[in-house]
Amino acid sequence: MSSPKKNKVRVDQAIRFLLENSLLLIGGSALALIWANVNPTSYHQLLHTSLAPSAEGDSFSLVHVVNDGLMALFFAMAAKEVWESLLPGGVLSKWKTAATPLMATLGGVVMPATVYIAGCWLTGRWEDLGRGWAIPCATDIAFSYLVARIVFGNGHPAIAFLLLLAIADDAAGLLILAIAYPQEALQPQWFLGAVAAVALGIAFRRFGVRSFWWYLLGPGVLSWVSFHYSGVHAALGLVPIITTMPHSRTDDGLFVESSDDTANTLGEFARWWKNPVELILGLFGLVNAGVVMSNTGTATWLVLSALLLGKPLGITLFTFLGEKLFHLERPTGMTYRHVVTMGVVAGIGFTVALFVSTAAFSEPGTIQDSAKMGALGSFAAALIAVPLGRILKVKNAESGNTSPNS
Numbered sequence: 001m002s003s004p005k006k007n008k009v010r011v012d013q014a015i016r017f018l019l020e021n022s023l024l025l026i027g028g029s030a031l032a033l034i035w036a037n038v039n040p041t042s043y044h045q046l047l048h049t050s051l052a053p054s055a056e057g058d059s060f061s062l063v064h065v066v067n068d069g070l071m072a073l074f075f076a077m078a079a080k081e082v083w084e085s086l087l088p089g090g091v092l093s094k095w096k097t098a099a100t101p102l103m104a105t106l107g108g109v110v111m112p113a114t115v116y117i118a119g120c121w122l123t124g125r126w127e128d129l130g131r132g133w134a135i136p137c138a139t140d141i142a143f144s145y146l147v148a149r150i151v152f153g154n155g156h157p158a159i160a161f162l163l164l165l166a167i168a169d170d171a172a173g174l175l176i177l178a179i180a181y182p183q184e185a186l187q188p189q190w191f192l193g194a195v196a197a198v199a200l201g202i203a204f205r206r207f208g209v210r211s212f213w214w215y216l217l218g219p220g221v222l223s224w225v226s227f228h229y230s231g232v233h234a235a236l237g238l239v240p241i242i243t244t245m246p247h248s249r250t251d252d253g254l255f256v257e258s259s260d261d262t263a264n265t266l267g268e269f270a271r272w273w274k275n276p277v278e279l280i281l282g283l284f285g286l287v288n289a290g291v292v293m294s295n296t297g298t299a300t301w302l303v304l305s306a307l308l309l310g311k312p313l314g315i316t317l318f319t320f321l322g323e324k325l326f327h328l329e330r331p332t333g334m335t336y337r338h339v340v341t342m343g344v345v346a347g348i349g350f351t352v353a354l355f356v357s358t359a360a361f362s363e364p365g366t367i368q369d370s371a372k373m374g375a376l377g378s379f380a381a382a383l384i385a386v387p388l389g390r391i392l393k394v395k396n397a398e399s400g401n402t403s404p405n406s
Contacts, residue, residue, distance in 0.1 A: 135306075
């Protein structure tokens with residue numbers, strides 16, 4: 001018979017496995033997909049359940065609270081990774097190291113958008129589907145990282161390349177979301193609130209405020225309200241205050257705890273919110289992935305083709321152009337076999353692609369569902385990447401083998 005202590009250890013391990021592998025997001029998405037197809041009426045009643053009385057109609061429905069409010073913490077965590085990557089030691093801190101992956105990132109944004117736009121014109125659907133051009137520009141850091149470890153093995157240079165690409169992709173995604181998908185007509189005067197929030201955050205730091213709660217509940221709330229009323233997507237509302245929190249002077253790498261804990265308020269913020277954000281992502285999947293399967297349509301295939309074909313094509317082509325035109329170098333140990341395979345892995349758009357689908361097509365219905373199906377279907381990239389790696393003889397680094405040079 002197992003002892004209570006052993007049972008507790010197993011439960012803790014199971015919970016950690018769920019959280020560290022984003023299985024709550026997958027579970028929430030799967031539940032939403034089943035629920036929306038079995039009983040769509042009750043599912044949509046859930047989405048529009050009001051969590052608080054509001055004079056703004058649907059503003060406090062579950063779907064709006066999750067997408068506009070709670071997801072601000074997810075994007076704050078993404079902004080934190082981008083910001084730290086610019087610090088000394090970070091993957092974006094040295095041009096020589098970052099140049100090639102940044103060039104690949106450009107290809108991974110431009111080519112999927114081009115494939116999507118070309119598909120819209122060829123199918124005569126630009127008028128109703130054109131707004132979705134940015135959906136396939138996304139790369140899901142967490143899931144692409146998990147798949148890359150399976151394909152390449154821990155420690156392979158292709159993983160560092162992919163992570164750098166995904167971070168830069170996140171930065172581009174935040175910018176695209178802010179510029180291309182305002183929730184309402186822009187009200188520039190409200191940006192003064194965000195400027196005041198940043199100034200307040202800097203003042204907090206200079207006066208030695210260390211608790212991240214002060215930054216969230218003061219400058220954070222002010223910035224979020226500013227974004228909400230300015231017309232820019234409110235989910236980006238916490239991004240400006242990330243740089244104001246006291247942080248480490250160096251960056252030891254993505255998903256690695258910094259060895260410099262001196263006044264690291266930003267690090268404490270990330271550690272405290274890491275698991276709650278996984279719960280938020282589970283809710284995000286639940287309220288956004290409930291699409292009716294029969295609504296699969298043109299937008300689905302446009303998003304999928306842009307992610308599964310446009311991503312690897314753009315990443316590979318721009319890496320090649322970077323070498324030939326600008327004399328950039330691939331990391332040691334990476335051949336074009338790795339670049340192509342990594343490009344396929346980067347085609348997993350999922351979380352951000354799903355979010356952009358709701359921003360691009362804000363009205364629930366056939367088109368929104370169709371675009372979301374493409375974002376959800378991008379998991380197919382994982383199913384393609386594993387056998388492709390074997391076909392191209394990309395050996396797992398942990399097996400002690402490396403693929404031949406190309």
